[in-house]
Amino acid sequence: MPELPEVAALTDFLDEHLRGAAVTKIQIASVAVLKTADPPFSELEGRAVTGVRRFGKFISMEADGLYFVFHLARAGWVRFTETPTDIQLKMGKGPIAVRLSFSGASGPLGVDLTEAGTKKGLAVYVVRDPHDVPGIAALGPDPFSPGFDVDTLVQILGSSSQQVKGLLRSQSVIAGIGNAYSDEILHAARTSPFATAKSLDRNAVQGLYDAIHGILGTALQDAQGKAPSELKDAKRSHMRVHARTGEACPVCGDTVREVSFADTALQYCPTCQTKGKILADRRTSKFLK
Incomplete structure (x- = not known):
């Protein structure tokens, strides 16, 4: 399971590579992974990424006022590519749960959220505020926050x-x-x-x-x-x-x-x-x- 150090590194990597890129397409290959319905995930398409932040073990990608938040759970991971494919994902097939496509300054970019094993826990939320995600709202202090002494x-x-x-x-x-x-x-x-x-x-x-x-x-x-x-x-x-x-x-x-x-x-x-x-x-x- 990715924990604070790995999630922080993933957050920094995604912020560096995706900031300013436009979301062109989102494919959800697992119905169970998407935990919200309003706003619909399709509203992210066409919006530019304005930043990526970490909340505990959650990663939050902001796109012009909407937030794509995900938690990798025990067996989830992030795959990043600068040579994405246009192949349409099949529902419930393979390890890819979500595919995000972007248009960056230097060309197309792709991010897959994958999950291994049969016990699924990867979770995705599309919200107007990261604190609308129950798990984020309930978080205790971060070990590296100024108030944690x-x-x-x-x-x-x-x-x-x-x-x-x-x-x-x-x-x-x-x-x-x-x-x-x-x-x-x-x-x-x-x-x-x-x-x-x-x-x-x-x-x-x-x-x-x-x-x-x-x-x-x-x-x-x-x-x-x-x-x-x-x-x-x-x-x-x-x-x-x-x-x-x-x-x-x-x-x-x-x-x-x-x-x-x-x-x-x-x-x-x-x-x-x-x-x-x-x-x-x-x-x-x-x-x-």
Whole structure:
């Protein structure tokens, strides 16, 4: 799943390549992907792109007062081309959910929103204001917004009995962090994924705050300027525990462990994060703190 660093890089890339280009055609190849009906998506055609912005893990493209907003969910991605095809998409066929065609200063441009797998979550909205999208309206603070300081994080954690792993992933609490980077942040902060949020003292919260900015900041810097086709490999290259089950922790050498759930999993290092304790790998277990 693309998270804050990748979505930020995609946003910058699209803003650089599409700003000023006119939308010439939009094809929706999956009825389920379009979450709005008013205004109709066809109203975007003929309008010029005036900017692309990020809201958490949402990308918003403004076109003369209307906004094309999308969320890539777990398996969605962006494909960009300067040599687009005129082939008409077939409904429900293939990985392409939406195709956008543009006329730029140097010629035609194309953007495909694709989604792999059978479990579909990619969502598209055409709205008059990005905050008309429920997911954007409900977002918590961005980790890099001016108001997000350690005192803010102290308040967030101190008022919650939720496990810190789930809290970091909650978009209504902190915007932009998903499964992969929450694993990495908790590893860097030497914090158990199942520690109760309000149990963390000030020093632990400071460590978590520093890890959020350190892990995301490094990933943002590395993703900057990369084309969409390069971002997935860039993300994987940063991971020290996420998706590294069975490998050696690069910090202490212990074996990276995994806890699996119905449709997801987390990874952690026992030595770095749980004082050597192994978290039980079944959903109904009483997890060790």
